[in-house]
Amino acid sequence: MFQMDGHQIRITHSRCSRSDIIAQMARSADQKGRDDAFFLVDLADVVNNYRRWRRLLPRVTPFYAVKCNADPILLQVLSLLGTGFDCASKGEIGTVLQMGVAPARVVYANPCKQISHLKYAARNNIDLMTFDNEAELYKIKSTYPLARLLLRIATPSNNDVLYDLSTKFGCHPGDVSGLLGTAKNLDLDVVGVSFHVGSGVEDPGVFFESLRRAHLVFEIAAKMGFALNTLDLGGGFYGHPGAPICFEKVAAVLNKSLDTFFPLSSNVKVIAEPGRYFASSAFTLVASVIAKRMCTTPAEKTDPHGLATLDPKKLSSDKPTYMYYMNDGTYGSFGLVHFEVSRFIPRLVKEPASDVTFTSSLWGPTCDSVDCVLKEVALPELQIGDWFYFENMGAYTISLQSRFNGMPTPECHYICDEDIWKTVLKQRQKPMNRHRSEST
Numbered sequence: 426m427f428q429m430d431g432h433q434i435r436i437t438h439s440r441c442s443r444s445d446i447i448a449q450m451a452r453s454a455d456q457k458g459r460d461d462a463f464f465l466v467d468l469a470d471v472v473n474n475y476r477r478w479r480r481l482l483p484r485v486t487p488f489y490a491v492k493c494n495a496d497p498i499l500l501q502v503l504s505l506l507g508t509g510f511d512c513a514s515k516g517e518i519g520t521v522l523q524m525g526v527a528p529a530r531v532v533y534a535n536p537c538k539q540i541s542h543l544k545y546a547a548r549n550n551i552d553l554m555t556f557d558n559e560a561e562l563y564k565i566k567s568t569y570p571l572a573r574l575l576l577r578i579a580t581p582s583n584n585d586v587l588y589d590l591s592t593k594f595g596c597h598p599g600d601v602s603g604l605l606g607t608a609k610n611l612d613l614d615v616v617g618v619s620f621h622v623g624s625g626v627e628d629p630g631v632f633f634e635s636l637r638r639a640h641l642v643f644e645i646a647a648k649m650g651f652a653l654n655t656l657d658l659g660g661g662f663y664g665h666p667g668a669p670i671c672f673e674k675v676a677a678v679l680n681k682s683l684d685t686f687f688p689l690s691s692n693v694k695v696i697a698e699p700g701r702y703f704a705s706s707a708f709t710l711v712a713s714v715i716a717k718r719m720c721t722t723p724a725e726k727t728d729p730h731g732l733a734t735l736d737p738k739k740l741s742s743d744k745p746t747y748m749y750y751m752n753d754g755t756y757g758s759f760g761l762v763h764f765e766v767s768r769f770i771p772r773l774v775k776e777p778a779s780d781v782t783f784t785s786s787l788w789g790p791t792c793d794s795v796d797c798v799l800k801e802v803a804l805p806e807l808q809i810g811d812w813f814y815f816e817n818m819g820a821y822t823i824s825l826q827s828r829f830n831g832m833p834t835p836e837c838h839y840i841c842d843e844d845i846w847k848t849v850l851k852q853r854q855k856p857m858n859r860h861r862s863e864s865t
């Protein structure tokens with residue numbers, strides 16, 4: 426075991442798979458009488474994703490989107506690797522500054538900022554920030570006139586995306602000149618363009634079109650006397666194995682688009698704000714069955730007096746269905762389950778006693794009936810205490826957890842492959858030249 430920021434890191438060897446480690450941890454939890462859900466966090470996965478990013482997108486510096494998952498060890502590893510950070514609020518800025526990250530490694534990428542948060546950014550020299558509307562420009566003028574601004578533009582409408590962020594943010598092409606004109610009149614320093622194609626994008630073509638739009642903005646700005654030098658590609662990248670689109674394809678489209686619109690000779694600094702890409706596959710959620718209900722049919726058995734209206738489909742089969750209640754749910758790590766159902770696949774830790782499967786549903790631990798994780802899934806019969814796990818659980822899970830009904834949030838347990846620990850993380854863990862942030 427090693428330590429990182431007071432957290433234990435278990436060193437592993439390549440011959441030991443993640444599922445082996447999960448099985449060991451589940452056994453150990455049983456022996457100790459522990460029945461809370463937990464996360465297994467694989468730090469080598471973060472390092473490998475970082476290496477792949479550098480290899481495939483050498484021109485683009487990643488600024489990790491803290492909102493995606495602010496786990497302190499994940500942030501620490503990314504900081505050691507040298508990423509920047511995309512922060513949305515005073516709280517996130519404070520978190521990364523407390524870790525010793527220099528202000529130049531932060532972009533305040535929220536186009537609609539609270540004034541007190543903007544003042545905090547000003548006091549801490551977080552000067553690179555996005556905007557997309559006129560009121561924001563006046564706010565910045567009176568609060569932080571020396572800020573360096575990135576104009577966030579809307580991206581083309583796109584159906585192949587989990588969350589289309591341009592419904593809420595981004596200046597429309599027709600408004601670009603007017604907004605830049607206001608910035609000019611206010612003597613504000615616009616240094617570049619940002620966009621976000623939406624989280625979970627499946628069509629990489631939207632990057633090409635967004636870069637084309639960004640290039641047009643650079644041209645309009647140049648005519649108005651601005652010398653733009655920064656391009657922020659936002660987030661929206663998948664990183665996990667089996668993703669709807671592989672990172673290699675997206676990187677190829679991006680490199681081609683950059684060569685077309687922002688060749689090396691343009692000297693434009695290119696950054697991005699990946700969240701999901703870095704956080705998703707490193708985190709595996711391990712949960713267990715805390716309660717179980719068998720729903721039998723036919724009707725005579727369950728409802729001899731006809732008190733309930735029964736679903737005729739259920740009456741046609743003698744096979745029972747099962748409801749399983751587990752120790753994490755939609756008020757915990759599955760907050761986005763209704764938008765991304767296909768992402769959540771339960772895998773059993775122990776081989777089932779029989780291959781026969783039953784139509785089952787998985788429910789969270791709270792007393793709320795909307796706390797349903799999976800409405801219908803084929804599973805062998807499970808017993809109370811059986812463990813299963815969900816892969817790729819690092820993005821927008823921990824960051825959305827509540828403690829509704831007093832339920833605990835799963836603890837994180839960290840592992841790291843020995844080679845990566847020795848060659849990458851241990852070496853870089855030197856006392857850092859800390860930048861102290863203000864606490865107010």
Ligand SMILES: Cc1ncc(COP(=O)(O)O)c(C=O)c1O
Nearest residue numbers: 490624660661662698699700701
């Ligand atoms: C401004 C901004 N940047 C980056 C991200 C991260 O996006 P993703 O996790 O899809 O990479 C988000 C997500 O909402 C965002 O709003």
